[in-house]
Each structure stands twice: as C-alpha cells, then as structure tokens.
Amino acid sequence: MARPGRSRLAIALGSLLLLAGILLIIQGGALLSVDRPVRARSRDVDDTQPVRPVAPVAGAQRLEPARKVAQDLIAPPRLDPAEIERAEPRPPLSELGLAVPPKTPMPRDWREVLLYRPVVTSSAMFEAMGRKVFISGVRGIDLDSSCSFHDVTWPCGVRARAVFNSWLRGRALHCFVPPDVERFAVAAPCRLGKQDVGAWLVSNGWATALPSGIYGKAEATARDAEMGMFGPAQ
Template identity: 65%
Template structure:
C-alpha cells in the first residue's frame, strides 16, 4: 500500500533551487568586479605603427592596467640625424694592383688571320713595311724618324737611332702578324711577333717606343724610363 507524499515538499524543493541559482549569479557578478579590465582593441593600423622602428609604441611597455614605461629608448630608437653634418669623402684606393688591372683586350674579329710577312723594313721605331703591307705595332707609340730627344740638356736624334735599332733587331726575318683580309689596302695597327717574342714588348722595354695609354706595355715603359734605356737615356 503506497504512502501519500506531503503536498508542501515539491514547493519547498523548487524554492531552494531558485535560491541556489540566485546565489550563484550573485557570486559570479561579485567575482567579475575584481577581474582586471579587458585591454582595448587594437586596429591593424595601430598594430603596424607599434611595430615600426623608432615609433613611440615600439619603445614602451604597455602592460594592461599599468602606466606605460619606456625601455632603453636611447638604445632602441635611432638617434636624430642632421643631413647638413654629412660629409662626402673620396673613395679609398684599391688594396692591391688587382684593382688597377686593365680591362681585358677586345677580341679580334674572326676574319683576322695570322699572316707571315717576310723581309720587313722599319720606317720608324714602331712601323714597318713588308709584302705591300704597312703595319704599326699595336699598343705602342713610335718616334718619328726626324724626332729628337733631350738628355741632360743635350739634344740627340733619337728618332733615327730608334728606327735603326728596330731594323737591326728585325734583320730581315719574317714577322707573324694578326691582319684583316684587306690589310694591303691601308695601314693597319696589329699585334706582331718575331718567333716567340712580342714585338711591342721588345720595343717598349728597350726604350725604342712608348706605351699607348690603353695598351699593355705601361709597366715595360716604366722600367725603361727607370733604367734610362733607348730614347729615355743618353745619346747613342
């Protein structure tokens, strides 16, 4: 036989449940009062400004709830620069001779061929004629046959002496020169060799010709001047 439930018990349970829910809400509301405030929202533009070097935001510690304080501003932020105090100076010289090396030689055209020229005759200290060709030794500056040189206030016919020295060295032997196909129609400047000896190097190193500004014989001329050889020395 079932026993009847007192009519007031369900109402009491509902009332207690409601009071418990209300008390919980009060505790949550009271707890939020003690939490720190949420940090302000940062827009993308403000975020980019904070990351910019030297900006005010980049050198400050912005902790929530605390005043901003600067951190090593003199080390992080760039110092002020006055453009009027900048002075342009000349570049330093090269550390070695490699920085002064001449540009590589321009390659000869493909139709130029090595040609043997027999019985050459010097017409000046750096020009000769052979087999209908007139060839000037490239990379050199010759002395006119009528030219004179002065050594210790004494003038002497160095042009004639230089031409004679060139002819004595040639002795009618064949020169091998790099010539274009139509070299017989006009005078041409070309590199030549006597056997394995570079003709231009021999002339300049012995002082019978000068080095062209864009040539390869600048050091050879300096040696000849220092040794007072050929046109740089006494009468011969």
C-alpha cells in the same frame, strides 16, 4: 635329443653375433657422422710456464687504440648572426695573383699571317709583302724627332729606326692582319718568334705605351732604367 640342443646353441650364437654386428654398425655410424662436431683434444696448460714474446713484424703499422670523442667537442659553436661582421678582403700577396687584363678581340675575318722580309720605316712601323703595319698599343718616334738627356740633344728618331731594323734583321713577323683584298695601313699586334714586338720596343725605350694599351709598366721600367730615348745619346 642331441640335435635340438645343437640347434638352440647355434641360434643363440648367431643372435649374439647379429647383436654384436648391429652394435658395431651403430658405433661406426656415430664416429663417421658429419653432423656431429668433433671436439679437439684439451691439454692442461701450466700457468707457471713463461710465455715467449712475439717478435714484431718488419714494416707493420702500429695500430693506435680507438678513442671516443664527445659530440659537443666536434660540433661547431653556436654563433649569433648579429655578432658576425663582414671583413674587407686582404690585398693580393703579389702581382702574380692579379687577373690578367683581357686581350683585345680581333675582327673575325683577320688572321695571323707570316710577313716575310719586313723593312722598318720608323721605330714602330714596317712594310712587308705590300702591307704597311703599325705595331698596335705603342706610339713610335718620328724620324725627325730629337731627344735630350742632361742637356745633350741627339737624333733619337733615326736611332730608334736603326735599332728596330737591326733587331729584326729581315726575319719574318707573325701579325694579325685583315684579308689580302684590304691592303691598307693597319695597326696590328706582331711577334718575332715568341717575343711580343710592342713589348720589346717599349721596354727598350724605342716607343711609348698608349694610355689604353698594356705596355704601361714596360714604359715605366724603361724610364727608370734610362733605356733608349730616355737615356744618353747612342
């Protein structure tokens, strides 16, 4: 009779242990589940505690609150086409805003060459390397010409040639000339370094500007300043 009682007790105890194990497994699975959100602990905040102000961050930009703009305020006003009147363009603020006159196109077969050891023959003409070149855009002074200033006459033609020759000092000139096979007297633009030879002659009063040239203002300046042939004897 003792053995059946012990067996039943062992079975009951085993069942309890099995049930306890199942409950532990279920509870552990619930705690380790990744699908179930974990709630953070809530703490009671005392409203009477003072809130510390946050210090501003150095270099941070202050953001202005956004504001609403009515659409009718930013829309362009309605205009009647009949009330629109075309106004004349305003004059330029200075001569710097004016368009530069176009340069005279040179023949395609002409090239810029360096003419060495130029010899001045008049106030706007020289010879170099077998070529006779007239400075284009200007009118030179003849050698036998005389100028008068305050009733005093002086040989400005000879003086103009001497000044031009002294300015060149035998230095080479860059000129646009035709090919070597056509070595006849030509009117060509020349420069000494970066200096326009025609502009130098006219602005210093040793030549006059042609009506179709680009040195009209330079001649007016030379006349006002009484430069070269427009001034006293030199």
